[in-house]
Amino acid sequence: MSETLVLVTGVGGFIAAHVADQLLERGYRVRGTARGPKYQALAETVKRPGLEFVRIDDVATSDFTAALAGVDAVIHLACPLPGRKSVEETFSSAIEGTMNVVRQAQRAGVKKLVVTSSFGCLLSPTHMPAFHGLTFTEQDWGVTDDAEFEQQKDNKFYVYFTAKIKTEIALWDFARAHPELEVATILPGYVIGPYSASFPLPADIASMGTNDLVLQIITGGAVLPAPNWLVDVRDVARAHVLALTRLPLGGHGDARFIVNAATYPWAKAAAHIARARPALAGRIVPLDTIAPLPGVLSGLDNTRSKTVLGVGSYITPEDTLGAAVDAVLALQKHWAQVNREIRCTWRQGLLKCSLGNIMHLNIFGQHMVVISSAKVAKDLLDKKGSIYSDRPQSVILRLCGYTRTFPLLSHNETWRKQRRLVAYEFNVGSISKYYALQEKEAVTLVRNLLDNPDNLMREIQMYGVNGFTFPKSASSNNYDIRRIGSIIMRVTYGYQVKSVDDRMLAIPLQSLGNFSKISTPGAFLVDQIPALQYLPRWMPGSGFLDKVDTWHQMFMDSCWDPYQWSKTNIDTGDALMPNLCASIIQSQEEPLSDDEEAQAVYATGSILGGGLDTNMSSVLSFLMAMILYPQVQAKGQAELDLVVGKNRLPELSDRPNLPYLRSIMAEVLRWSPALPLGIPHALEEDDDYEGYFLPKGSLVIPNIWEMSHDPEVYTDPMVFNPERFDGVDAEMAKASSLAFGFGRRVCPGMHFAEGTLFSIIMTTLATCDVLAGLDENGKEVMPKYAYTSGTISFPEPFPVKLQLRSAAAATLLADISTVE
The missing domain is CATH 3.40.50.720 (NAD(P)-binding Rossmann-like Domain)
Structure with missing residues (x-):
């Protein structure tokens, strides 16, 4: 050499x-x-x-x-x-x-x-x-x-x-x-x-060189009227x-x-590709539609x-065009394979994801930025929130109405108005008025699970894994985990859910089930070909529009019916106070305008979707952790006995004096985040970060699971270990805050959600031992750390048994009224 x-x-x-x-x-x-x-x-x-x-x-x-x-x-x-x-x-x-x-x-x-x-x-x-x-x-x-x-x-x-x-x-x-x-x-x-065969293939369009013009030709894009x-x-x-x-x-x-x-014009290149590669001809725009050159080249x-x-x-x-087409087609296959590999999947109970702190990809023309570092997430999503707070838009979700709610709204003034309504009601200084409700519903949940332990997983299968499909024969006491939905309906509308098939809750939950189905990437071709939304109803291929009409009506009913009930019943006294709808309506000196009322309807309609599944997942993860780590359970119970005693139930006002229980909750949110890949943001302007050019319109995906399991931050991250926080609230907050989003898209109900979860944790540990359930042969079945895939992830079904710690605990639970 x-x-x-x-x-x-x-x-x-x-x-x-x-x-x-x-x-x-x-x-x-x-x-x-x-x-x-x-x-x-x-x-x-x-x-x-x-x-x-x-x-x-x-x-x-x-x-x-x-x-x-x-x-x-x-x-x-x-x-x-x-x-x-x-x-x-x-x-x-x-x-x-x-x-x-x-x-x-x-x-x-x-x-x-x-x-x-x-x-x-x-x-x-x-x-x-x-x-x-x-x-x-x-x-x-x-x-x-x-x-x-x-x-x-x-x-x-x-x-x-x-x-x-x-x-x-x-x-x-x-x-x-x-x-x-x-x-x-x-x-x-x-x-x-x-x-080059010696170097890694480009990760996205931004790094593929001028071959992006060939990609544009063979994917139906414009053929440049430019010199070539x-x-x-x-x-x-x-x-x-x-x-x-x-x-x-x-x-x-x-x-x-x-x-x-x-000298070889792009129109000539497109014509050659169409002739030489007949299989690609249908992808190329009609050659007679290509704009002519403005003069002699x-x-x-x-x-x-x-x-x-x-x-x-x-x-x-x-020959060059042939090599370029081969390269681009191979690159598309490579990107598709990378896309499959980076879809973080649960294997043997462990989410595997081999990404760096930040990865910029291009999947079929859509730029994606996957963030796996809390520092990077804060640098971009928090510190640059002015350009990282948009949401990707879906045609099918818009047609069904879901993009009217602030979690999916674009980063605009309508979003600000809706979020402001919710944030005001659920800020840390206002939520104490809901403590009694959260405590009562936690007691009811524990009491029902003691009476019917099999209901726990049956309910999760109904509402979580199976897309919120409700059996019509469900019994009236078969809504234990739906207690979370009951809390949300009560707080949002002042409505007390009466039974498992109460329409006021069932319709919103069914609408959430529809959302789960239609929001799956690639489920509807109209997201790739928006023109399909304009098909006449008699034309083949337009059948999905009839479903859209049904889903849209159900979405509208799920938002407007509870709101109208609450609005009508504020003065009759049937709407229990306080509640979010009443706060919005009564805070105005004049009646709400049509636009203001619409924003109130969709803001309040967002609460159930934002809080139900995630809280359900966290409650189940807590129960699993207590079975797998009995020493943690015992230490939490000891703290409760010392601070609260055994003569009363704990209250949310005790929370400042229960550092170990606060650590348990933070560790639940870190150990098993309900949204392992968060909710995607969308980049509103081109940006550059540590050598990465991030194009406008990129989907920005916060890989919360990886952030929460970074071994450089959390020693033995797969171990459930509340002691890792040393009782320091700031350290707990670093972990738990990841579960609630970033920047301007942080969940405005996070303090209320934490209160609901903490109330269930403290009530359960104060009154019960959480034990492994039994199979049909009477043998203990230990849960496995295994979770479902999907936007919101649940523990795979496991049996659980709650056992009263004492006769006094039974009395305390029985003494709490289920009626407000």
Whole structure:
């Protein structure tokens, strides 16, 4: 192997990876730069003799001293493609990035430099000369206009090519001032083709290079009416390596090289793909709908690259297109496989998810950002809440009405109005008025489970795992876990649920069941093809619209009926006080306007959906933990006996004096978060975080399970261990707060939800021992730490037995009235 060491910047990029491959094949040693997480991934996965990596987080500002140590030549390729960065970042990366590398290389004594430029440096950034039937050579230079630039700042191509022109001008000015430097620039056309087999495949569209234009063609996207001077990525890489071997090549006029195979319009490329790949023809927009070019396409003269550099013949456009299509199709399959692998699944009771702290993916055109670090979540979702608080929008959910409620509303003024109504009622200073209700319902739950222990899992199977399907023959006392629903109905509407089949609760729960079904990703084609929502009802394929009508009516009934009942019965006294509806209505001096009333209806309608399933899951996880960790149960009971005594039931006002019970609740929320992947946020603007470009519209998924089980934060994270918090409320809050969301989307009812859960925990432990249930043969069945998949995750069914701790405990439970 040669002793010549070449520094290749942005080595994981589309062209740079091929440059590294070809240098290694010629016997050179290669040191490649990469940013942050990408550097880590390359260093861990790419193992080739003669290849090493160095971390450079920002080419515009980083110190290259270590990167340039012992280097004989530099090939600089690192630069974002059009639209990948803001205007300021594009200029910084292109101009300052290039000049920072070049200046430091010159100071380090490196003389040989090959820099990637662009065909855009040959003509005006408007591109109009491209349609004047001209022939461009290396003697042509693009001219920039500052006044015109101000008018074109929103045009990503104009910005990109302006930056490239200014970069090459600055480069050659520096070269003239330092004649010892041997510099060459490569000006390629549109670069497409295969990906390097030595490097990881692109994780998303943002990193797939100009092949994204091929992806756009074969997925039915627009075919650009733009000039297409087409060249294979392998030829572009070869030109860089040949330029390095032939330095010095003279002054700036003699050391610029157009690298291009042919003039080949995108419409012609689409037509070729349709002919050569009949299976893809149906995906491509009708060729007769492609907009014509605005003039005669100019050409690029590649003579000097063939003769001076020695490129010789180029790979034909047809072969290049074939390789690019194969690469894109393989990439789609790879992304689909990655998507399957990152769908965190429960295996042997343990959620497996092999992600870094942040991962940016593209699944069938949808950008996804998966966050697995509490720090990253707070950096983005909390500190940048102004742009990370939107929700992804679903056509089917909108048609059914669910996006009218604030958990799913876009980040707008309507969302603010609704959330404000709920947050005011359930803030930490207001919820004490509901303590007595929460305590009473906790007692009723424990009492019913003592009488009918089999009801616990039967109810969970009805309302949780099976999508809220209610058996019509359910008995009146068969609604133990539905006690949580009863609490929510009472607090929200002042309504006392009367039986298991009470319509006032059954309809909202059925609507929640519908939501569970229709919100499953990919369940309805209308989310992928929105035009289907406009199909005439007589047309085949429109049958789903009839279901939509039914689901929409049920959703409306679930929100409006309880509200209207509450509104009507405030003055009659039938609506129990206090309640959220009454607080909203009575706080207004004038009757609510139609819009204000609608916001009140949908705000209150959000409460049941936001609180039922998650509380049910947490209660079951608590019971499971007490069976699996009896020493924790005993310690919690001892604290209750010491602080509260055995002559009364604990009350929520005792909570400040029960640090171990608070630790148990925090550990339940950490050990088994009900929403393991949270609720997705949507990014409202482009953002950049630690080297990741995060595009507007990205789905941002907080991987709460991974955050809660980070071994660097929580020792032995799979062990249920309340002692890990040392009784410190701040440490408990770090864990438990993850369960309630982030930033502006934090659950406004979190304090009330914690009160409900704490009331059940303290009442259960004060009066009962939680024991493993028995199977049909009378043998103990220990629960397994295993959970269902889905947005909200439940423990898999397990039997449980509550056993009274004493006769006094039975008396205390019996003394609590079930009537308000």
